[in-house]
Amino acid sequence: MLKSLQEQFPVFRDCLPLAIGIDKALLARMPEIEKKVLRIALSLHTHSMRYLRATEKASHRFDLDGNQAEELTEEHRKHASDTIRERLKKQAEERRAQQKAEKEAEAARVRTEKLTALAEKFSRK
Structure with missing residues (x-):
């Protein structure tokens, strides 16, 4: 599942911080995905060191198309740093x-x- 997301969406491939509610956007675009499988894939992705490092340094979150969404809060950057x-x-x-x-x-x-x-x-002997 994660490999498929990385192939289809630049935000996953480039390991950019995901917009809040990205799961709903994914389900809207890909209704055939099981919610449980999607949650597991998102968890694996967002807990990876590569994602955490990107989140630690980023200023914004990104939508499925790679466009800037909301600003990344200091609290979320600090959480990424602490987790690392x-x-x-x-x-x-x-x-x-x-x-x-x-x-x-x-x-x-x-x-x-x-x-x-x-x-x-x-x-x-």
Whole structure:
């Protein structure tokens, strides 16, 4: 669905901030779309990093044809900035946790190898 929207409408392809009520405009132009599928596609689009970055820097929202619609509020730009910041922070924390787990696993493997080597060296045959 999202791919189809990107092919048909420049506002999706260029990742421009969407006008308020764009879902209603889409349903008017494409009545065959299921509302639930459209909501999911719009959610995926508007939560993407590319969309959030565009929203963070934009001054206006855009309609389906790529024409300027209403002005983008500072509150919405701030929300985009905060979401980006939180997402990057979470990714960094996950990366650190993964690196820590990998180091601990490597340390455990080395300990096991050393213990095995010692056991072999001092075992009675």
